[in-house]
Amino acid sequence: ETLRVELGERSYDIVVGAGLIKDAGKWIAPVLARPRVVIVTDENVAAHYLAPLTKSLKDASIRVDAITLPAGEQSKSFAQFEKLCESILALGIERSTTLIALGGGVMGDLVGFAAASILRGLAFIQVPTTLLSQVDSSVGGKTGINTAHGKNLVGAFYQPKLVLADTATLNTLDRRQLLAGYSEVVKYGLIDSPDFYEWLENHAQALIDGDMDKRRHAVLTSCAAKARVVAEDEREGGKRALLNLGHTFGHALEAETGYGDALLHGEAVSIGTVMAFDLSQRLGLCPGQDFGRMLAHFDALKLPTDLRRLNAGDWTVDRLMAHMSHDKKVEDGKLTFILANRIGQAFISRDVQNKDVRELLDTWLKNK
Ligand code: NAD
Ligand code: ZN
The missing domain is CATH 1.20.1090.10 (Dehydroquinate synthase-like - alpha domain)
Structure with missing residues (x-):
């Protein structure tokens, strides 16, 4: 099923369904300026979903590079942000390249902020894989990183071009993370x-x-x-x-x-x-x-x-x-x-x- 976030020329779709990653190419190809993406994910998520996502995109004739970062809140730091920007630039990307955040809210916030910043703005797509990120952080365009003065204090409002919430990914999420995400559902x-x-x-x-x-x-x-x-x-x-x-x-x-x-x-x-x-x-x-x-x-x-x-x-x-x-x-x-x-x-x-x-x-x- 598809929902739309109405924000004028920044409007975008949220697609929700089980098994969407297998068909990601079908959903993603139409929103790309050029058929080239960089997937950024964390090591836990990569183990389950990087291969099927990459395959589906390649099957749709999209050029794919991937960067895998350590998992956890620590990745929302200046240090990781700097490394990530340099790694993305090292791939020789262009303005028409799209970033894909594959993972939970940590990836979404970090990659979204990198997208807002690199070349003053690359398109980005959210593929949220935690309950919290599917119901909350992937929608709405808040991106950012943590500082010594507190969480999320440096960032940008930057909307994605598409949110692809594959609810089947929740099957590999542990119960503690599911329950934590549920508090944003009941909200x-x-x-x-x-x-x-x-x-x-x-x-x-x-x-x-x-x-x-x-x-x-x-x-x-x-x-x-x-x-x-x-x-x-x-x-x-x-x-x-x-x-x-x-x-x-x-x-x-x-x-x-x-x-x-x-x-x-x-x-x-x-x-x-x-x-x-x-x-x-x-x-x-x-x-x-x-x-x-x-x-x-x-x-x-x-x-x-x-x-x-x-x-x-x-x-x-x-x-x-x-x-x-x-x-x-x-x-x-x-x-x-x-x-x-x-x-x-x-x-x-x-x-x-x-x-x-x-x-x-x-x-x-x-x-x-
Ligand atoms: P997270 O991204 O750290 O993911 C939690 C853990 O689950 C990680 O270890 C990750 O590797 C693992 N994981 C993710 N998907 C998995 C899957 N399908 N199967 C197995 N393991 C998986 O945490 P989160 O709870 O998704 O996000 C928390 C972050 O989101 C916080 O930094 C918070 O500030 C931010 N947030 C942002 C917004 C916003 O509007 N931008 C809103 C709420 C929260
Ligand atoms: Zn919250």
Whole structure:
């Protein structure tokens, strides 16, 4: 199935389906300026999908070069960015060459930023292979790398020419990564779609356990939601910020755990989303019942919900507050929170008092 992100002359298609990589040439050839691509992938993904993708492109008479990088968040660094740009230039590419990001959000963010930068802009295509990247990071054009001052602080808005989400690739993804990606799926339900949320309550377990049909439906619905928001607010002047539900808290937790395997992005978002609903409830904005309902759903799936399980022993409210105030979303020193009036109805708030946030963090850090 095909969805479209409507952005005028920067519009593009998102194709979702099982087995798309085998037929990639068919989808990719029509969007290329010239039949030449450079695939950039990480070592884990290369082992499964580089050969079939390359074959399909070559069968479509496309010239293919490939670059394989180490896996993991560490690749979103200045050092890897520099190496990648030099390796791509060393291939003697031209302006008409297209880059293909094959992998999860790390490849998408890094390769997208390289595409935005090399020769002041090469076309690029996203072939996302994690649940997180299929439902979130591959759509919308946010690209970038991490700095010593924090995650994603250097980057560009740069839209791909095509997103090819092959849901069959999720079969080789481990359960922990699937669950982490699921927190970005359920986000769309929690923000503005109570029906999708209810569908997820009924089918998320099957989706996690491997039901291909449920996976396809969840990826399609999530991409459609993201495409709608991005079309309305490409550069996050307003409504796009709703997609940051759980992320203000989440980013503080990621900062505290060092952006590594200790706590995946999606895991931080999962805990952060619980905290955002808890804050909404404490402020009297959201019924306690809705908080209970979302918490029960997260717990049933065994998503992480409690920061005290993170070896949070020496964490302090001050440290977490400091991380939050370094977030990109801070303006005039004011934190932005995505709060909820209920499940399926989130809103952007700049009026949360620091003392209320501190109180919330304090309760979550203490053993109840
Ligand atoms: P990732 O890219 O690191 O992938 C997770 C792991 O799974 C890696 O080890 C990878 O090698 C492996 N892998 C990927 N696909 C696989 C497959 N099909 N089978 C087996 N193994 C596979 O992580 P991610 O969760 O996809 O992305 C996280 C990144 O995305 C973060 O850097 C985050 O900041 C970024 N992000 C960006 C946006 C955006 O809008 N640009 C949105 C959300 C997250
Ligand atoms: Zn996220």
